[in-house]
Amino acid sequence: MKHVEEYRRKDLVTKLARQIDAKLDRPVTLMEVCGTHTMAIHRHGLPDLLPPELKLLSGPGCPVCVTPTGFIDAAIELSQKENVTLATFGDLVRVPGSTTSLEGRKAEGADVVTVYSPLDALAAAEKRPDRNLIFLAVGFETTAPTGALVVQEARNRGLQNFAVLVGNKLVPPALRALLQDEAVKIDGFICPGHVGTIIGAKAYEPIVREFGVPCVVAGFEPVDILAAILWLVEMVVSDEPEVRNAYERVVTWEGNHAAMDCMNEVFEVEDSLWRGLGVIPASGLRLNDTYREFDAAARFDVVMHEVPDTSGCRCGDVLRGAIEPTECPLFAVRCTPESPVGPCMVSSEGTCAAFYKYRRE
């Protein structure tokens, strides 16, 4: 049995870092696309252990961070409707919309509740038939099936007062978009662990085939992450890209079919706007015709607009790896975790929050 110490062992970590250094024969840029990886990498100070020729970028791996202002504005508009209760995951309430945040609306008297699970939102709808309960569904493939399941349940239970504002997004199409972005050159992806639980490691195969860029699914310990980096560097140097799974104790090649089937039963894929990345083809979800009656935007006649950001926040550039948080003029000056301007500082998994906590100089 491997114990925690084994994933942390200093000599193993140092050895892996040395091996990475030895393999490198050119500058290599890798990107992780998972907020939990972002936090883990900075918490363990991994950039300091690695050679300067190896650049680690944080990509759009935090679902709250990539949720565009238009979604927040739509949620705020919904909170102004009569008899509406919004149910949301915690981080989202602090993200500024164009005029205020959901936290701000709550202070003004709007009914906004924080839930741990979409099931809690469903239970609230059942308990309060006099209220229209709207669940704000954000999250990647890890979370999307849970939202899909509660929509099915709402139908099964005949809950007319339950609806969902869908902002779910898909990871592989974002990787594609990043590889087509000429401002950022990425040699390999450290792929998110728990997204992989649902979609399986094989979901990255088309990207490797099309772009020749290796993908490794990784766990969250220093050894997990460094092992993934070593594999990626080896594949870049030898020019033999493939998908590998460095998190086999949790992620299978095939993924979770029951969860994916549920997601496909309720949602359909659409082009979707990401903060910082623009509209990415086939990268978001919406309710399909069978379940569209649960669409909060349609039911309450709310439109999600594309909203230009005028705050000076450079979250968008941070999300696509074009700049580091410290290059944003607002970082740690006007934008702090206590008073965040952009979502990358709001979410505990945001790149700006990670830099603020672990790498502020």
Add this chain to the structure above:
Amino acid sequence: MCLAVPMKIVEREGQRGVAELEGVTREVALHFVDAQVGDYVLVHAGFAIQKVDEESALETIELFREMMAEEFPDEGRTS
């Protein structure tokens, strides 16, 4: 946000289960995994998303405990 926590199933009735971690129990939806009482599962947003073997679960629980203590000292859980 994609954080998932390993928990042990202590009760099951159809697709509703109760799972336990460190003496704290909560309801867990079992629509996406075939898990029995005594199995360890990864729980995300109230849903079991993957069955894990006991060894992996125990080691991950220890990691999780450390991480929660550091990242969320006041909450002890996250979505």
